[in-house]
Amino acid sequence: MTGRDGFIRGAAILALAGFISKSIGAFYRIPFARLVGGEGVGLYQMVYPIYTVVLALSTAGIPVAISVLVAEKTAQGDYYGANRIFKVALILLSVASLLFAAALMMGADFLATEVLKEPRAQLAIKAIAPAIFITGVMSSLRGFFQGQQVMHPTAISQVLEQSIRVITVFIAVFVYSGNITLIAAGATFGAVTGSAVGLAFLIWYFLRKRNTDFKRIGFLPQERKRVLVKRIIVIALPLSLGNLIMPIMQLIDAVVVPQRLRAAGYAVNRATELFGQFTGMAGTLINLPTIITLSLAVSLVPAIAEASSRGYLEQAAHRGNAALRVTTVLLLPAAAGLWALAEPISIFLFSISEVGVPLRYLAGGVVFLGLYQVTAGVLQGMSKTYIPVINLFIGAAVKLLLSYWLTAIPTVGIRGAAMSTVLGFFTAFMLNYLSLKIFLPGMAIKRYLFKPMLAVTIMTGIVVFSYGRFLLLWGNAIAVMGVIIIAVFAYLIMLAGTGALRLKDVEALPFAGSRIIKILVRLGFVR
Incomplete structure (x- = not known):
C-alpha cells in the first residue's frame, strides 16, 4: 500500500483489528475479574510483565527493523532484496526466541520467589514460556508484511490470536474453578494457544502469496549477509532497549506498587x-483508546521511512501531522470521558466502585501515551530510533521515583502509582516532540489542539450534567x-461547528470510508 494517505488506510486496518482484539x-x-476476584487478577497480572520483558529481549526490535528495511527495498523496487532481508531476520529471531523461551522456563522458580515474592506465580511463568518462541517467529512475518504496507495479514492474525487466548482463559477458569494458582497458569497458557493460531494463519498467508505478491521481479546489487545482519542490528538494538522499557515499567509496577502499598500499611x-x-481493571480501560495510536505508530514507521529515504521530508511531516491530528481528535474525548465517568464506569463494568x-x-x-506512540513512530521511521528509547527511559525513571515515593504515602496510596504513570508518559512525549521539532520542523501539534479541546470541554460539561439526571431516572x-x-x-456536533473534522480524514478509512462520508455530509457533521 503506497500513496499520500496510504499509511492512514493501513493504520485504520490495524486500528480496526486492534480495536477488535483489544x-x-x-x-x-470484566467476567474474569468477577469470577476470580481482585487477588486472582493480581496474580495473573504479575506474570505478564515478566513475559513481555523476555519477549522484548528475544525479539530485540528486529520486527521493526524488518519493516523499515523491507520498506526501503520495496521503495527502490528491489523485491528480491526485501525477501532476503526477511529470511536473514527470521533466522535471527527464531534462534533468539528459542533460547529465551528455554531460559524463562528454567528460571521460573527464581523469578516467582525472588523477584515477584509470590511462589504461586511459578507455574504461570512456565505455562507462558513457549509463547516466546512462537511470538518471535510470528512477529518476523508481521514485520515483513508491514514493510510491504500490507496490513491485512497482521490484522487478521491479531484477532485470531486474541480470540483463542481469551477462549483458553475461560476454559482454565471453569476447569480449575476455585484454584487461583492453576487458573493463573491456565490463563497465561492462552498466550501460547493464541500465538500458535496467529502464526499458523500468517504462515498459510505467506505460502499462498509468496509466488505472486511477494516474489516480484526486481534485482539490485545485494549486500552480503554479514552486512544485512549489521544493518538489522543497528536499527534493532536501540529499538530492543525501547521495547524493554515499557515492559520494565509494567514490571516496576508489579514489584514496586504492591510492596510500597504494604509500606503504606496495607495487608x-x-x-x-x-x-x-x-493494572488489570483501570489500566485495561486506559490502554483501550490507544489502540488506534499504536496502530498509527506501526503504520507510520514504513510510511515515514519510505518518504524520508527519498528525501521527501515535507511528505513525512504531512504524514506525521495527520497522525497527530487523528490522535488529538480521538484521545482527548476518551480521556475526558474516563475522567468524568470514572466511578460510574467502574461500577458498570466491574461492580467495584473503588476502581x-x-x-x-x-x-x-490516555492522551500522553497516544502522543508518545505516534511521535516515536515518526522518529523510528526517520531512523532516529535511539531518541524515543532515551526519552522513554527518562519517563520510566520519573515514574519509578514518583511511584516509589507517592504510593507509600498512606493518604495517597494507589493514586500515587496512577499519577506517576501519567507524569512518566507526559515526560516521554514532550521529549519526543522537542526532538521532532529539530529533525522535522514541519511537525506541529499546537494547531490541532484548540478546536478539539474546546469541543471536549463542552462535551465534558454535558456528560457531568446529564449523568446525574439519568442516574435518578434509570440507574447507573x-x-x-x-x-x-x-x-x-x-x-461530533462540536467538531462540525469548529471544522476540526474534515472529509479527507474520514476518506482514508478502509472499506467504508466513502459510505461514512455520505452519512456525515448528510447529517452536516463534516465539511
Missing part, C-alpha cells in the same frame, strides 16, 4: 487486590450508556 482482551477481564492480600484493580480511584487519575495518560447502567451516546453526538 476490545476482546479488555472486556473479557498483603489487600495490596495484591489494589494492584489488580490498578474509579486509579482510573480517574490515569485518564490523562443505563445512565452510563445513555451519557456516552449523548457525549459522542455532542462531540
